[in-house]
Amino acid sequence: MAVEADHSAEFAAVHELLRQRAVAVGLLEPATEDEKTVGAAIEALIEKEVTTPKPTEAECRRYYEQNLAEFESGDLVHARHILFQVTPQVNVPQVRARAEQALNELLVEPDRFAALAADLSNCPSGAQGGNLGQVGRGDMVPEFEKALFKFGASGILRELVRTRYGLHIVAVDQRIPGRKLPFDAVQERIAARLRSQVEEKALRQYVSVLAGQAEIDGVHIEASASPLVQ
Known part of the structure; x- marks a missing residue:
């Protein structure tokens, strides 16, 4: 596609700008063609000339409060x-009747859940008494998730849950409500994200300045004569 070709040409032009600058400041020999060596020189150039201040705690905390x-x-x-x-081969009314019978039995004798799971379940979890472990939102198909997280639902659900896989008897044994993570637990993650954003902006500005000082045919790069370009 033309758009992909344009992006490829722009990337090549930026790479050439950075290579030329690495040569100009003595980080790379002009005749070097080895891409690994060129890449290392460009990384050293960026580290030397592109300033990226570390986000302050106040900036991190502001991001936290806003998100x-x-x-x-x-x-x-x-x-x-x-x-x-x-499945297409099974007798659905017969399967439903057996599932409803098992559900009614479990509503009377819930302690038999593991035994019936081992005998009847078509899921590998049947070998572990039907245990699915700890489940979060997005871990299961939507129709199953809706039943699991239905407000107030606990114990053995009194109705079968139908999904694309079949009919389920479901037991919700424990609920752990979500909570807000404290700032201290996520400060490093926020700082890394903000630093990445600053680095990206600073690199764009740096390349823009280089482009303003160079002539490259066949591709357009936003150019500026000032490092203060926004």
């Missing part, structure tokens, strides 16, 4: 299930 939803741990549940698989 609180990003730093919340999700709701979790501990769950078990028994799967009655539905």
Whole structure:
């Protein structure tokens, strides 16, 4: 595609600008063609000439306060299930009848869940009593997740849950509500993100200044004569 070709040409032009600058400041021999050596010289050039201040604690804290939803741990549940698989070859009414019978038995005798999971479940988890372990939002197919995180649902759900895989008897054993992660726990992550953003902007400005001082045919790079370009 033409757009992809344009991006490729621009990347090559930027690479050449940086290579030329590395030669000009004595970090690279002019005749060097080895790409690994050229790449190392360009990295050294960027480290030497592109200033990227470290984000302050105040800046990190401001980002944290403005993006609180990003730093919340999700709701979790501990769950078990028994799967009655539905495929084109099975008799669906018969499978549903067996699943409903098992559900009714478990509502009376919930302690039999592991035994029935081992005997009836078409999921490998049946060997572990149907245990799915700790499950978060997005870990399961939407229809199953909806049942797991239904407000107030706990214990053995009184209705079968239907998914693309079949019919499930579901037990929700424990709920762990999401919580806000403290600033101290995410400060380093925020600092790394902000630093990456600053580095990207500083590099664009640096390349823009180089482009303003050079002539490259066949490709357009935003150029500036000032390092203060925004």
